[in-house]
Amino acid sequence: MNLTEKMRQEAAQILESKEADLVIGWGGGEYYWQSPPLFLEDAAGAAELAFSPFIVNNLAKYLLEELESHEKAALFVKGCDTRGINRLLQDHRIQREAVLLIGVPCAGLADREKLKAAGYDAGLLQVERQGDSFILTLEGEEGAREVPAGEFLLDKCLECRYPNPLVYDRLLGEEVQKPRERDPMARVREVQKKPVDEKYAYWQEKLSRCIRCYACRNVCPACNCRECIFDQNAPRWVGKANQLSEKQNYNIIRSFHIAGRCIDCGECQRACPMDIPLMEINRKIIQDLTELYGEYEAGIDPTDVPPLGTYRAEDPAGFSER
Amino acid sequence: MTANPILPRRAVVEKILQDTPDTKRFFVTLKDGEPFNHKPLQCAMLSVPPVGEALFSITSSPTRPEYLEFAVKEVGTVTKHLHYEVQEGTEIGIRGPYGNGFPIDVIRGKDLLFIGGGIGLAPLRSLINYCFDTRKDYSKIQIIYGARTPEDLSFKEEIFENWPKEDARLNLTVDVESPGWEEFVGFVPTYLEHLAPTPEGVIAVTCGPPIMIRFVLQGLEKLGFQPEQIITTLELKMKCGVGKCGRCNIGEKYVCQDGPVFSLAELNGMIPEF
Amino acid sequence: MKKIDKSKLEDLWGRLAAEQDLFLPVQQDSVVNFALWQEGSRVNLEAVNSLLPPKDLLFPQSEKIFSYKRREGELSFEEAPGSGPQVIFGIRPCDVRSIELLDPVFFKEPADTFYKNRREQTTLVSIGCLEPDTTCFCTAFGIQPLDAEGADVMLYDMGTAYLVSPRTEKGEKLAEEMGELLEEAAGAEEEGLQQQQEAAASAQEHGLDLDGVFEKLNDMFDHCIWEKFYRRCLACGTCTYLCPTCHCFDIQDDGSPEEGQRFRCWDSCMYEDYTHMGHGHNPRPGRRERVRNRFMHKLNYFPKDHDGVYHCVGCGRCVQKCPVNLDIMQVIEEIGKEGVGGEGHDR
Known part of the structure; x- marks a missing residue:
């Protein structure tokens, strides 16, 4: 089962069992680089969730407003996102019991600008992570191309120290090993x-x-x-x-x-x-x-x-x- | 080049009166001596640099052109400055008039019912005095007006001295029992229900706090008034006054230009976002 | 038709800049924006769209209205001086259309004198787009990527030269200024133009159909579609500030009681403060109402008052830069899918 399927299954189960009355995750977009935040109250909507190397939005901040009208929110979180959760907890802006955290280990996300600069934007339909590569699905005859992921990662991901969630209730997939490739300072x-x-x-x-x-x-x-x-x-x-x-x-x-x-x-x-x-x-x-x-x-x-x-x-x- | 519509004219605050505990009246004249040419229920933008400008109903009737008069309740930065910094003789800026004003033609020959609450009497007063000054154009006139307490009633010399002498029926109310108050006690919509005016040949004009307006509109409809017979005036945040800065829109209408005066029939056709 | 060799552009700009302010898309480290041309400016005519739209040149992000002085109690106002002639060179057809959409707003009586003065003294030299960006959807609004109806001069990129087509009196005047830098184009080049035209018109792949969107929205104020879109919105002003047709502004004072100025500056309907009134009431208190208002304004309110013309030109800037992918193309698509009076109404 790939991560998208796992995300969908997890979200559907949480909503069906009423473990939380809201799931916040990432949806798919018209373009390969879009990954809009998605808000689900109904298990049927879980099919809209989509994992991609563009799930860059930190969803933690949405809790501030969403928890005003929900008992408990389940949230998909990457390593960097969990620092945002800890921020809100430490600032007493959310209660730990009010959130259900589904950790998503992250080996780094793709940078559209870098892909664009390398000439990959137009005609690019999808980007998928496979080990140390990104698999680019292209329009037309070529179909797919494999490129080294490291060359197309967001700068902030190259500088990342916490690829795995620091706080979570359950984890989707295995923890990843990812050395920091660049000194952020x-x-x-x-x-x-x-x-x-x-x-x-x-x-x-x-x-x-x-x-x-x-x-x-x-x-x-x-x-x-x-x-x-x-x-x-x-x-x-x-x-x-x-x-x-x-x-x-x-x-x-x-x-x-x-x-x-x-x-x-x-x-x-x-x-x-x-x-x-x-x-x-x-x-x-x-x-x-x-x-x-x-x-x-x-x-x-x-x-x-x-x-x-x-x-x-x-x-x-x-x-x-x- | 034509005149810049957002450039103020120079004006002087000639006189200031404390109207209610939180409201003052400002009597303004223009320094250029040219007329302001407003219609009842139009507005003007008052400027007090460096604090800014804000839009106010002109409460004086065009038939009494000696002063442009404004009743200002302290709610924001500009009104606070007007209350505490501006004195008699202080020069300010003014631009306008803005808004569609009141459709006088619609009410000629009709019975008029004015329903005001609190400082909502300010815009109505312009029209009320206009009607008194052209009294023969109208049939019966009735004014229902209320405030929280007797102290909070605006324009006391009008409602207690001037208007009772006019050919009109005046009904006053306050929200809570107060020593010495012998008129009705209760909210304006309640009083309206109690008085139960008949709708035949009447145009009702109402202004007050949004919640009062809402219940007055419901009350009037219950009494059999048709949406075309009910006229109200809206207030939204405005900056330019000339239909460009965007914020006072209700759908495609801009309150600063297409309003502030709307009939209930018009409002019913607009999106409910005000 | 005349043409100008690309090698002569620097000469041309020098000549034009001597007579008026000349604005061109200029590369400033990672971004391209319209900037006043100076010798040595890194002009970038290849970027399809500047990051910020050129609306700033007609409706500056902040602009002085007047200065005021209070001396011995006497308050006086001095109106800000008007600006001189300017050329916007390299503006794309979508942005030309955006100016045509700002015109009715600012020209409507009482006309905005600052905008009007600038607009009347502005000459638009537009360059047609041969290759769209992936987020371009101007053709959905009937814009020809290679031909801006509202341009004073239209330039067609023919590789080593631009074909030059003056469209208006202002354009003719500018072509005169170009003088001997222009040369006669060969017939083959003009023929090439026709093909380019057709290719450019079909190069965009958005598949958007605006037909009926305006009418459908008449009944969609309470539709659940807004529920779907507003929740991700961060309530930042990116979409409005990058939008070539957004024109909301605020008016503010800056100074002391004795002297200072009043200016106007861009404002955004995405901000809570925008409609928040002194006594606390806000007719659009949440992101739901504000997001709805923005899309309704572009796709329904403005068209209602302007013969059905949408207040969007498909430049794609908001699509590219919205941090949470609140994509107007998807909004349009979703509206298109809804049947009038169908499911989802009056929720």
Whole structure:
């Protein structure tokens, strides 16, 4: 039984047995790269679930609203997604008993942009994972082609440390072994090495692109405030004008608000329509926190103490000349 | 180049009166001396930079052009600024008039029934005074008006002094028993049911809190009023006032241009999203 | 017909830019957007669609309306100055149509003077699309990928040169500015155009049929179809900001009591704040109502007022960039499947 079939069977069984009154998973789309979040209340709908190397959406955030109208929600979760679950648990935004977690081990997801750059977009009907390869189903005579998966993985998957779910109630399939292929902090160090004015110009150029669509915030499991300051209008903390200063303001506040709470899932950057490397900012903050307060990874253990959520006498005081 | 429709004209707040505990009345004149040319139940956008602008019903009748008058309840940032920062003599911006205004032709020769709640009397007052100033054009006039408490009744000099002298029937109510109050006690829709006006030859015009409007509409229909005989005015968030910024739409209609005045017959044909 | 050799484009741009603001699709690291041309700009005429639509050039994301001053109690307003002539070069036919769809909104009395002023001074030089992107569906709206009806000048890509076809008075004037950079095209090239035309029109594979969608939606306000689509929506503004026809805006002040400015900026009907009123009421309180409004506006409300013309041009930007794949093509398809008055109504 392949993963799609397992997902469908699991979902149908959960809904039939009333173990949960909602299942959130991924559906199929018109295009090979689409994998829209899918919400099921009825076992009959389970046939719409589809596993593919594009199940990138972290479904955890939907719990906030869906649990207002459901007793218990079953959720399909990848390793990175479970850090989002832990985030919500630690922030007391969901109750563990209210979720049923079906873990999906993940050896890394495909990047449409990389496929496109290699000329595979038009005429590509389906992408499937097979061991270390992606099998591309193509329109026309050739039919199928096998390509090395590593070349077409999302950057964030190359940097992934947790291919297996950290918290789950049951697991679909075997745990996967997947070495981290790339140091996630490498980019941070590279940007950091630039002279100050160059670094400023770099961020100016990137952030000037921001259109303030708030996709980064809305997709982020750490951005779970009941009322976000960017939505307040009396007073309005950040102006709405299309100005670099406001864009910087927005992006800096956003990243500081998730300092020590960012689960490194990369969804903000993935959701950004303007291709702003938001994870470089988030990881710079993770790096600084590590230097200041020691090694800490958010979303691993919901019972731990986040560095900015506590005070220790030996914590560095004030702002140093860093 | 034609005039920019979202550029305000300069105006002065000449006089401010405390109307109810949370409502003030602002008497405004234009600095350019040109007329504003509004119709009853039209609106104007008042500007108080740097706080912004907001849309208000013009509560004065076009037949009394000395001041443009606004009754403002404190609910948001602009209204708060108007209440606490703006004083007599303060200059502000104004643009408009906006909206379709009241279809005067429809009511000529008819009996009129006005039903208002709280600050919802503000837009109606423009039309009520208009009708009193052109009294011979109309047959009977009846006004049913209520608020939470006697204190919360708007335009007290109108409802207690001026209007009782007019050729009209005035019915007042408050929601709860209050010392010294001898008129009806109960919600406006309840009072309406109690008074049970007959629908023949009558046009009913209502404005108030959304929940009151809903029950008044039901009440009127129960009394036999046809949807064509019932007219109300809607309020939605607006920014441009000229049908472009998008937010005040109900389906394909823009309340700032196609409204705010709609008959129940029109509303029944619109999507229920207001 | 005249043509211009691609090797002469840099000369042409230099010449046009000397007379007016010239905007072209420019590569800025990973993205292509319309930007003011300067010598050395990395012009990219191959990208089918710019990431952001060129609507920003007629309806800027934020735009000053006036500045105000309060001196000794006297409040004065100074209207923002108008802008000068501009050429949008390399705009695709879908985006040309999008401007034709913004026109009735901003021209409707009382006309928006900022938009009108810019629009009247804008010359559109459109390049036809030989190869669509996989998410292109402009032909569903009757747009010819190789021919923009609303363009002032139409360019046809013939490999090493563009055929140049001025369409309007403004276009003729621009062709005059091109002067000796234009040369007479050979008859064979013009013949090639016909074939290109046919190939381009059939290259899109969307299979969408808009017939009857507008009418069906008249009765689908309460339909369960919205249930199916809204739940995944993140309520971000990506689809609206990347949409070439979305035109909602907010008006805001920026400054002190003494002086400052009022500006307008793009707003999004996906945001809760958009319709949230001062006293707390919101006619579209949830994603369900907001998602429905967006699609209804594109596919029903606007057409109702504009002879059945849809407020979408099939550029595919929202399809590409929606982080949760809320795909308007699927929405259209689902609507198409519904019989009027059939199952699913009035849920």
